[in-house]
Amino acid sequence: MNRYPLWKNLLIGLVLLWGLIYTLPNFYGEVPAVQVSSGKATLKLDATTAIKRVEESLAAAGIQHDGLFADLTSVRARFRDTDTQLKAKDAIEKAFNPDAADPSYVVALNLLSASPQWLTNIHALPMYLGLDLRGGVHFLLQVDMKGAVTKRLDATTGDLRTLLRDKNIRHAGISREGASVVVKFRDAETQSRARSVIGAANNDLQLVEGQDGADFKLTATLTPLAQKTIQEFALRQNIGTLHNRINELGVAEPVIQQQGLDRIVVQLPGVQDVAKAKDILGRTATLEIRLVDDSPGALEGALQGNIPPGTELYSERGGNPLLVKKQVVLTGERLTDAQPGFDGQNHEPAVHLTLDAAGARIFKDITRENINKRMAILLIEKGKGEVVTAPVIRSEIGGGRVQISGRMSSEEATDTALLLRAGSLAAPMEIIEERTIGPSLGAENITKGFHSTLWGFIAIAVFMCAYYMLFGLVSVIALASNLLLLVALLSLLQATLTLPGIAAIALTLGMAIDANVLINERIREELRNGSSPQAAIATGYDRAFDTILDSNVTTLIAGIALLVFGSGPVRGFAVVHCLGILTSMFSAILVSRGLVNLIYGKKRKLEKLAIGQVWKPGV
Amino acid sequence: MEFFRIQKDIPFMKHALVFNIISLITFLLAVFFLATKGLHFSVEFTGGTLMEVSYAEAPALDKLRDALGKEGYQDAQVQNFGSSRDVLIRLPNREGMETGKVSEKVMASLSALEGGKPELRRVEFVGPQVGKELASDGAMALLLVIGGIVVYLAMRFEWRFAVSAIIANLHDVIIILGFFALFQWEFSLPVLAATLAVLGYSVNESVVVFDRVRETFKKKRGLTTPEVLDHAITSTISRTIITHGSTQIMVLSMLLFGGETLYYFALALTIGICFGIYSSVLVASPLVMWLGVSREQFIQPKKEKQEAVV
Numbered sequence: 001m002n003r004y005p006l007w008k009n010l011l012i013g014l015v016l017l018w019g020l021i022y023t024l025p026n027f028y029g030e031v032p033a034v035q036v037s038s039g040k041a042t043l044k045l046d047a048t049t050a051i052k053r054v055e056e057s058l059a060a061a062g063i064q065h066d067g068l069f070a071d072l073t074s075v076r077a078r079f080r081d082t083d084t085q086l087k088a089k090d091a092i093e094k095a096f097n098p099d100a101a102d103p104s105y106v107v108a109l110n111l112l113s114a115s116p117q118w119l120t121n122i123h124a125l126p127m128y129l130g131l132d133l134r135g136g137v138h139f140l141l142q143v144d145m146k147g148a149v150t151k152r153l154d155a156t157t158g159d160l161r162t163l164l165r166d167k168n169i170r171h172a173g174i175s176r177e178g179a180s181v182v183v184k185f186r187d188a189e190t191q192s193r194a195r196s197v198i199g200a201a202n203n204d205l206q207l208v209e210g211q212d213g214a215d216f217k218l219t220a221t222l223t224p225l226a227q228k229t230i231q232e233f234a235l236r237q238n239i240g241t242l243h244n245r246i247n248e249l250g251v252a253e254p255v256i257q258q259q260g261l262d263r264i265v266v267q268l269p270g271v272q273d274v275a276k277a278k279d280i281l282g283r284t285a286t287l288e289i290r291l292v293d294d295s296p297g298a299l300e301g302a303l304q305g306n307i308p309p310g311t312e313l314y315s316e317r318g319g320n321p322l323l324v325k326k327q328v329v330l331t332g333e334r335l336t337d338a339q340p341g342f343d344g345q346n347h348e349p350a351v352h353l354t355l356d357a358a359g360a361r362i363f364k365d366i367t368r369e370n371i372n373k374r375m376a377i378l379l380i381e382k383g384k385g386e387v388v389t390a391p392v393i394r395s396e397i398g399g400g401r402v403q404i405s406g407r408m409s410s411e412e413a414t415d416t417a418l419l420l421r422a423g424s425l426a427a428p429m430e431i432i433e434e435r436t437i438g439p440s441l442g443a444e445n446i447t448k449g450f451h452s453t454l455w456g457f458i459a460i461a462v463f464m465c466a467y468y469m470l471f472g473l474v475s476v477i478a479l480a481s482n483l484l485l486l487v488a489l490l491s492l493l494q495a496t497l498t499l500p501g502i503a504a505i506a507l508t509l510g511m512a513i514d515a516n517v518l519i520n521e522r523i524r525e526e527l528r529n530g531s532s533p534q535a536a537i538a539t540g541y542d543r544a545f546d547t548i549l550d551s552n553v554t555t556l557i558a559g560i561a562l563l564v565f566g567s568g569p570v571r572g573f574a575v576v577h578c579l580g581i582l583t584s585m586f587s588a589i590l591v592s593r594g595l596v597n598l599i600y601g602k603k604r605k606l607e608k609l610a611i612g613q614v615w616k617p618g619v
Numbered sequence: 620m621e622f623f624r625i626q627k628d629i630p631f632m633k634h635a636l637v638f639n640i641i642s643l644i645t646f647l648l649a650v651f652f653l654a655t656k657g658l659h660f661s662v663e664f665t666g667g668t669l670m671e672v673s674y675a676e677a678p679a680l681d682k683l684r685d686a687l688g689k690e691g692y693q694d695a696q697v698q699n700f701g702s703s704r705d706v707l708i709r710l711p712n713r714e715g716m717e718t719g720k721v722s723e724k725v726m727a728s729l730s731a732l733e734g735g736k737p738e739l740r741r742v743e744f745v746g747p748q749v750g751k752e753l754a755s756d757g758a759m760a761l762l763l764v765i766g767g768i769v770v771y772l773a774m775r776f777e778w779r780f781a782v783s784a785i786i787a788n789l790h791d792v793i794i795i796l797g798f799f800a801l802f803q804w805e806f807s808l809p810v811l812a813a814t815l816a817v818l819g820y821s822v823n824e825s826v827v828v829f830d831r832v833r834e835t836f837k838k839k840r841g842l843t844t845p846e847v848l849d850h851a852i853t854s855t856i857s858r859t860i861i862t863h864g865s866t867q868i869m870v871l872s873m874l875l876f877g878g879e880t881l882y883y884f885a886l887a888l889t890i891g892i893c894f895g896i897y898s899s900v901l902v903a904s905p906l907v908m909w910l911g912v913s914r915e916q917f918i919q920p921k922k923e924k925q926e927a928v929v
Contacts, residue, residue, distance in 0.1 A: 132880075140746075140749065142746070142748065274722065274723065274739075274742065275723045278720070278723070430746070431744070431746070432745070432746030432748050432749055433744060433745050433746060433749050434722070434742060434743070434744035434745075435741075435742065435743050435744075436722070436739065436741060436742035436743075437740075437741050438738065438739060438740045438741060440738075440740070441671075441740045441741055444878065445878070445880065448876055448877050448878040448880075448881065449877065449881070451872075451876040452869075452872045452873040452875075452876040452877045452881065453869075453872070455872045455875075455876060456868055456869035456870075456871070456872030456873065457869075459868045459869075459872065460865050460868050460869065463864075463865065463868070464865075467622075467861070499880055499881065500809050500812060500884070503809070503873060503877065503881050503884055503885075506869050506870075506872065506873055507816065507866075507869060507870070507873075507888070509869060510865060510866035510867075510868065510869030510870060511820060511823075511866055513862065513865040513866070514823070514862040514865070514866070517858050517861045517862045517865065518827070518858055518862070521855075521857055521858040521861070525854065546830060547826065547827050547830045550775055550826045550830060551822075551823035551824075551826045551827060553771055554768050554771060554772070554819055554822040554823055554826060555816075555819040555820055555822075555823055556819075557763075557764060557767035557768055557771060557819060558764045558767075558768075558815050558816055558818055558819025558820075558822075559816070559819065560763075560767075561760045561761075561763035561764040561767065561815065562760055562812055562815055562816070564760070564763065565756040565757070565759050565760035565763065566756070566760065566808075566812065567753070567756065568663075568808060569808045569809055569812070570808050570809070570811065570812045573809065573812045573816075574812070577816065
């Protein structure tokens with residue numbers, strides 16, 4: 001009766017084998033590596049050519065690598081030691097980013113699992129360590145959504161002013177008051193005329209008529225839908241901007257994620273220079289539109305060192321030098337949007353810019369006065385300018401809608417639009433949480449967590465074996481298989497392991513032994529009451545099952561509550577805790593029973609169980 | 620080896636009142652300390668900046684304090700942490716201060732000091748917005764645990780069991796908090812996690828006893844309710860001690876080897892485990908008795924149960 005059918009034994013064996021395979025990568029440790037990934041949103045990394053380039057650059061520099069790997073977004077090369085890794089990084093950097101000022105690829109130092117290729121192929125990866133174990137910086141940024149809406153309303157104020165002037169509607173003042181724009185009129189007739197004009201031109205606004213003393217008022221507020229769009233757009237754009245900026249830091253595996261409605265999490269593993277990271281995150285780049293000095297001979301002179309006063313020498317994206325006037329016509333503050341698209345007439349890729357009302361007016365004047373001259377659009381970052389594009393002005397451009405086109409691929413158009421948008425953040429951000437862990441502390445945390453688990457496990461194992469003899473050994477094996485499965489599951493899910501997570505592993509083991517103690521005590525009790533050994537095993541396991549189920553469910557409820565409401569360290573704890581409860585159910589019941597069945601199941605005349613002394617009252 | 624050689628059922632229920640009075644006194648003391656001293660919340664809850672800095676040689680803390688005072692951080696707490704070479708600096712959030720930049724400024728002023736160069740080990744900065752959310756999230760998690768456990772136990776057993784289990788174990792939570800208030804240990808997020816884990820874990824204990832109570836009610840006729848409870852507790856006591864002992868071995872290991880970060884976590888668990896045994900066995904069971912549990916309540920489920928087994 002104490003025998004499992006073959007399929008059940010096979011199943012247990014298979015699950016344990018699976019656990020072993022997926023736990024394996026954690027034993028191999030890590031080796032230094034260099035990782036190449038795309039540094040621009042528009043640049044796709046082609047794995048096969050990239051691998052070839054890495055190989056060639058390493059061969060050219062005479063550096064030996066221990067294997068090249070490629071996935072969808074990056075190419076990685078493993079090296080014997082950190083010295084080789086650093087040399088290789090320089091070589092690869094040179095090959096991929098010939099122009100150090102404008103890097104197209106991110107070449108970063110990384111650590112790779114040293115596990116053999118076949119393990120990596122079946123996605124058996126080591127556990128993903130959290131920042132508190134590997135060191136690095138964690139930021140939580142709060143996006144100021146009110147700021148984004150206010151910015152939009154300010155732009156709307158100007159737009160309305162232009163609109164009413166164009167339509168010859170006389171108003172008595174337009175101003176932004178809090179979250180609304182108020183337009184005043186002298187009489188009711190103008191008010192209603194303005195209402196229909198504004199309503200036709202702008203469907204993002206809700207208009208309410210009112211009266212303020214002798215004045216007639218029109219109060220415009222953004223519709224909820226428009227507000228939502230603005231906020232979503234702001235968040236997306238800020239995340240995009242952060243991506244671009246972080247690429248510059250050369251972090252191997254940055255995490256940039258939205259959290260909730262208005263927050264962004266940024267995690268930079270391995271980054272120690274927090275000051276630099278913050279500087280880059282908080283940097284504001286600005287856009288400037290200036291005129292190009294195309295007067296004959298001026299450029300040639302400038303190239304020889306005689307830069308005419310009032311101008312500066314820049315190089316265009318293609319590398320052509322360009323002489324740009326110092327006077328700034330327009331700055332990025334006037335830009336409300338930049339989108340990639342196509343030219344309406346010749347269907348060439350283009351970038352559509354939208355300027356606010358004041359910007360549109362300036363732009364109209366400037367273009368009218370400078371037809372057939374060139375205009376440069378510059379992105380100023382870290383006090384350094386780059387000419388994004390320098391198109392020729394064909395005609396006067398009014399209305400604030402500007403199109404940049406010509407000699408552009410659609411990818412370049414997307415890139416330019418992104419760069420222009422990324423020039424400034426859509427809404428201001430503030431760091432509301434920061435966690436920095438030094439690399440030495442991270443390593444110490446791993447050791448501490450490991451030691452606590454190890455010594456606790458050994459102590460429990462010794463006690464269980466002494467107290468329950470063979471059944472104690474079975475319980476310990478079950479507990480070990482629980483640990484194995486838990487680690488395998490964590491590796492497979494690539495859930496972030498933190499120090500509280502390690503504590504949860506230890507605690508789970510300490511709690512999981514409960515199930516085996518329950519079973520063993522129950523078997524002893526059955527023996528005490530005079531059951532035969534085989535019957536005692538069977539009833540012991542059956543009776544204990546209900547209790548084990550109930551007690552695990554209550555623990556699981558607490559675990560799930562922590563998972564739902566916890567953040568940061570608590571979540572790391574909760575994930576492991578919940579998974580641990582599930583694996584412990586499997587190992588404490590099935591694995592231990594399977595073992596006991598293998599040991600005792602076939603013995604027909606079983607006299608005694610090696611479960612330690614069974615004391616009977618009154619003897 | 621067999622530790623527990625019990626001839627007869629131990630008459631726990633005879634002393635039920637005593638156990639509950641002891642429990643009540645501890646509970647009231649815990650509430651008293653919570654009310655008068657309050658919890659010493661970590662930066663995660665209060666908001667502020669916490670920095671751990673390590674020196675090659677033990678620095679003079681007064682000098683560090685002076686340097687920070689000159690920078691405008693008069694309210695900085697500077698103390699040793701672990702060893703005399705490690706220093707922990709706490710800075711509260713203040714209105715109008717550019718909070719995100721505090722850590723760099725502090726590092727700059729510390730680096731400018733004479734003597735050894737500091738190495739930054741850890742920075743934790745929490746803005747005022749986040750702290751409040753954590754507190755409310757913690758409260759929500761606690762409510763969810765209580766609600767979930769009561770519903771589950773009421774379904775599996777009886778409402779009387781559910782209510783007494785949750786009362787007994789909530790009082791453990793209050794006692795853990797009382798200890799943290801009395802000794803002004805730092806109450807951080809991992810401690811909160813430990814507290815809630817303890818809640819789930821000691822309900823465990825009550826479940827094991829209640830399971831036995833149900834079984835005894837069904838199997839043995841002619842026993843009075845206190846006798847049934849005594850029998851259930853006595854027959855599970857060996858398992859109770861051994862299980863909790865094993866868990867405590869693990870927690871002790873964390874207490875010894877886990878370092879500062881896990882220290883208070885393990886401490887909360889230790890208190891929770893000790894009081895968990897006491898309350899879930901000796902407080903919950905009398906409560907069930909007083910709520911009027913009786914044999915009749917289990918006759919109906921008995922039929923179902925047998926069908927389920929067959």
